[in-house]
Amino acid sequence: MSIRRLPEHLVNRIAAGEVVERPASALKELVENAIDAGASRIAVRLAAGGTELIEVIDDGCGMAPADMALALERHATSKLPDDAIEAVETLGFRGEALPSIASVAQLTIESRVRGADGWSRTVDNGEVVAEGPAALPPGTRVRVEQLFARVPARRKFLRSARAEYGASMDVVKRLAMARPDIGFSVEHDGRRALSVQPGETRPERVAGLTDRDLADNSVAIDFHREDLVLGGVAGLPTFNRGVADHQYLFVNGRPVKDRLLVGAVRGAYAEMLARDRHPVAALFLEIPHDQVDVNVHPAKTEVRFRDPALVRGMIVSGLRRALDEAGHRSAQRPSEAALGMWQPGTFASPSSSGEGLGWGLSAGAGLGETSHTPYPSPEGEGLAYYSGAGVREHRPTFFTPPPQARAEPATQPVPETIDHPLGVARGQVAKTYIVAEAEDGLVLVDQHAAHERLVLERMRRAMQGGGVASQALLLPEVIELDEPACDRLEARIAELAEFGLELERFGPRAMLVRATPAMLGTKDVIGLVTDLADELASFDEALSLKERIDHVAATMACHGSVRAGRILSVPEMNALLREMEVTPHSGQCNHGRPTWVKLAHGDIEKLFGRK
Template identity: 45%
Template sequence: MPIRPLPDLLIDQIAAGEVVERPASVVKELVENAVDAGARRIDVELEEGGIRLIRVRDDGCGIAAEELPLAVSRHATSKIASMDDLEAVATLGFRGEALPSIAAVSRFALTSRAAGAEHGARLEIDGGRAQPVVPHPHPFGTTIEVRELFYNVPARRRFLKAERTELGHIEDWLKSLALARPDVELRVAHNGRPTRHYRAAQDSAARLARAAEALGGEFGAACLAVSQTSSDDLRLSGWIGLPRASRSSPDQQYLFVNGRAVRDRTIGHAVRQAYADVLYHGRHPAYVLFLELDPRRVDVNVHPAKHEVRFRDGRRLHDFVYRTLQEALGAARAGGEGGHVPLPASDGARAPDGARASGGMGWGRAVPQQPGIALAVREQLPAYAALYGPTTAERAPLPEASNVALAPEDPAAAPPLGFAIAQLHGVFVLAENAEGLVLVDMHAAHERITYERLKAAHAGEGIRSQPLLVPLALAVSEREADAAEQHAEALDALGFELRRAGPQSLTVRAVPAILDGADPRQLALDVLSDLVEHGSTRRIEEAQNALLSTMACHGSVRANRRLTLPEMNALLRDMEATERSGQCNHGRPTWVQLSKAQLDGLFMRGR
C-alpha cells in the first residue's frame, strides 16, 4: 500500500482515541473549558450515563459567533500563542484538541453568547460534518451538547460499560473538580433527576465542608489542615487524613498541581514516607493536597489527557512535601488537635461527680487508692542504656500513692486526656475529662512513648558505621554506580561506605552499625534504587526505626500490669507531650473518646 495522507475525519477520529476514552473524558474536557472561561456556575446534565447525552452549561465569557467554527478546529485555542506561553501555561486546557475530537465521534452542538453580544449563536456538527452557524437565543455563557457518543465508531462504543459504571466514572471526576475548584458552583443531573449540588465555598470552613460532602463526613471529622510555604515559593495546602482514618485502597487521594488534578509518583512516594511511621502495612492515607509553584517549574505537556506532569526539581519537591506532612503528623498528640477528633457533647453537659485522680499535679479532691506496680519501662530502660543519653536513661520517680493530688472541681480545667479513675481488665486505662470518658490502651500508648524516646536518643548519637570483615562486591547498573559516586557524602552520613570498583560494580566496605544483622547486599541495592529514582533515601532510617519499634514493643508496659493511679496519670501526661501518640508503632489507635452525649445515649437519658 502506498504512503498517502489520511482524510481529516479519520485523523480526528484517531486523535479522539487519545482524548476521548469514555463519557467521563468528554465531561472532563468540557467542564475544564468552562472553568478556563471563568465560569462561576456549571450545570452538567446526563442521560444513560452520558452515552446518550452530555450537556454542559456555564456562565463564562462565551465565544463570539464568528469564532465558533474556529473553536472546533484542531489546534485552535485562545490559551497559548507561543512557546513561552506553553512553558508557563496556567489554564487547564491548552492543546486545542478536545472539541474537534469530541465532535468527530458524536452529534455535537455548540451554543454560545459572548459578553456584549446581542444574541447567541449555534453550531451543529454531526460526526465531524459541520453545519453553518445560525443565530440562537442563549444567555451569556456557553452550552455544549454531545449526543450519541461513538455512534459512528461502533468498535469504540462496544467497549463502553453499563450505564451505572459510566456514571460512576463521571461522578468520580466531578468530585475531583469539586475539590479542586471550591469557588465554582456545580450542579449535576442524571436522567432528569438532580444528583449532586456542590455550592460555592469561599472560606476555609466552607471548603472543608465541601470536601467532606465529596468524600464523606468521616474525612471531614478525621483530617488535619496543612499549610506550608517554602523559601523558594513552593506552597502546599489542603487536608490529610488522620492515621486512624486510613483506608484499604488509595481511593481518596487527590493531588492538584496549580489547580490541575494529576497523578505523580514523586509526590505519592513522599506522602507514603511521611505516613510510614503511623500506618499499618497495606493501609492507605486519605488526602486532598494543593501544590502551587511557578508554572515554569512544571511541565504539563506530558500526557494527552493531562493526567501527568513533570517537575523541574523533583527531589526538592519530594523533600518539601515529605517534611511538611511529617511535621503535621508529628504535631498530632493524644488529646490535642489531630490526635483524635471527639464527638461534641450536648450543650450544658457536665461530668458527673465522682472520684478523680491526678499524677502529682496539685488539683482538688481526694481519690481512691490502688496498690500498684511500677511502669515496666523502669525495668526495661537499663537494657537500652546504650541508646539513651545519661540524662534520659532514667525517669523521674513516680509519685507515691499516698501523695496523690486532688482534681479540680471544674472538669473543664482538666488536661486534654483528663485524670485516671480506674484500670479495666489490666489492659485499658479509664480517665475522665471535660468531654466525658477517655479509654486508653496502655500498652499501645506506652509503646509509642518509648519508641519516640528511643528515636530521639539515637538521633542524638548519629549513625555509626560497622566495617565489614570482608568487603562485599556488588554488581549494579551504570546508573546506580554513578549515583553512588554522586551521593557519596549522603551515603557516608547513612553509615554506608560504597566505593566504585568498575563501570557496573561497587564495593561495600561498611554498613550502619545498628543494622549489622541485615542483608548488606539488599540494603545497599534498595538505597541506590531510591537515590536513582528520587535523589534521596530513607531506607536506613526506616530499617533503623523498625528495629527501635521492636525494642519499644518489648520494653513497654504489658497487659495485666496493675498500675497505680499516679502511674496512669503519668502515662496520660506523657501521651499529651509525645508526637504521634494517637497511634502506636503499628498504626493502631492508642485512645478513644466517649462524649457525655454518647454516654447519655447508651442509657437513653433525656428521651
C-alpha cells in the same frame, strides 16, 4: 506500500482516541473549558453514565459565531496567546478536545457573548449538520449525544453505565475541589447527584466532596519552600481508608495522578499507618510554570517536574510538620489514665463469695464472654468495671483500689506450660499484647492481629458449610455513602448476604443495614460497610470471585476482631491462645504481619547479660 496523507475525518478519530477514552474524558475537557472561560457556576447533566448524553452549561464569557467555528477546528485555541507553550496557565490548551469529541458523537454548541445574540452549531460525527441563532443566557451550553455510536469498536469497550457514571463523578469532584470559588451541580438521569455552592473555603469544599467527618479529623497544610507553596488538608493517621482512592493531588490547580506525588504522601505517613491503610488527603501544590511540564500526557493528568527531589521532599516535610503540630491528634498515644494504671497500688482482697466487689471472674469464661474486672475509675469515683463487651460501669466503694498491674487471683489451677506450644497467659501489655509463658520461652501475641486471623478462618469454614449466620439489628442502621459506593454494594447484595451481612438500598446515597454476621457483632457497622465499599472499588473488576470473597471476608474479620486497646481477662487471653494453636495460618494476620513472636530462654538471658 506508498505513504499517503490520512483524510481529515480519520485524523480526527485518531486524535479522539488520545483525548476521549470514555465519557468521563469528554466531560473533563468540557468542564475545564468552562472553568477557563471564567464561569462562576457550572451545571452538568448526564444520561446513562454519559454514554447517551453529556451536557455542560456555564455562565462564562461565551463565544462569538466566528470563534465557535474556529473552536471546532484542530489545533485552534484561545488559551495560548503566544508561542511560550511552557507558560500556559489554563487547564487546557491543546485545541483538539472539541473537534475530537465532534468526530465520534453528535456535538451541539450554543454560546452567547454578553451584549450580543446567541449562536448554535451542530456537528454530527465530523460533519456540520446545522447552525443558526440560539436563545440562551450569556455563557455556553455544550451537548454531546450518542458518544461512539458510530464507532462500535470503541463503544463495546465502555464499561457499564454505573461505572461510567462513577468515573464522571470523580472527574467533577476533582475539578470542583480545585476551584471552591465556582459552584458545581451534577444531574444524572434526571436526579440531582451533586451540588456545591461558590465561595466555600477549601477545607469546606474538600470535606463536602469527600467525607463530612474529615473537617474534624484533619490538619491544615500551609508550607513554603523557595518558590513552592503546598496547601490543602490531610486526614489524621487514625482517619484512614482501605484504599488509596481518597487522595486528591493538584498542581497549579490542575488535578493530576502522579506517581511521584502519591509516593511522597505514602512516605509522609509511612510510620503512622499500617501497610493496608491509606490516608485521606487533598494537596494543592503551587509551583512556577517553568519548573513543571504539564503537556506530557494527552489528557494532562500527569506532569513532569524539573526537580522531582525538591517536590517530593517538600510534600513529605510539609505533611509531617502539620501532623506533628497537631500533637496527640496525629497518632493514638496512651492516655493519662492508661499510664496511671502502672503506678504502685495496694491490693484489695476479693470477697469470699466472688461476687459484688470481688473479682466476679468466671472460671469458665471464654473469649467474648462477659466478665467483670475492676480498675480505677478515670473520674476518681469508686471502681470502673470493664465488661468483656467493653462496657464500663461505675460502682462506689470505700475499699482500697485493686492492684494497678491487674494481677488476678487464680480461680482454677494454672495450666501446665508443657501442654501448650503458645504457653499460658501471664498478663497484658499496653492493652494490645498478651504476654504468655511457654516451656521454652516468652511469647508476645498481638491480640488484634491474632483474633483477626481466627475470625477469618471461622468465616471461611462457615462459607464452606453453607453460609455465615447473621444477627438481625434491633433497629436497622442507615449508612450514608456516595452514590457510586452504594451502587457497588447494591450490585453485591446477594454475595454479601452469604456472609451474614444483609443490606438494602436506602435512597441514592445511603445503605440500610438489617443484619450483620453473628460472629462479628454490631459494634462497628459503619466502618465495616464503608471499608467494604472501598474494597469493592479497588478489587471488584480485577479479581476472580474467589479472590473477591477472600477480600470481603478479610475486611469483615478485621472489623469483627478484638481491637487493640481492649482489656482482656486471663481466661479470655488463654482462650485466644488455645484457638490459635488449632487454627491454620494463625501465625500471620490477614495482611501478612506476624501475630506472635517468641523470646527463647537463651534470648532473655542475653538481654540481661547472663550469657
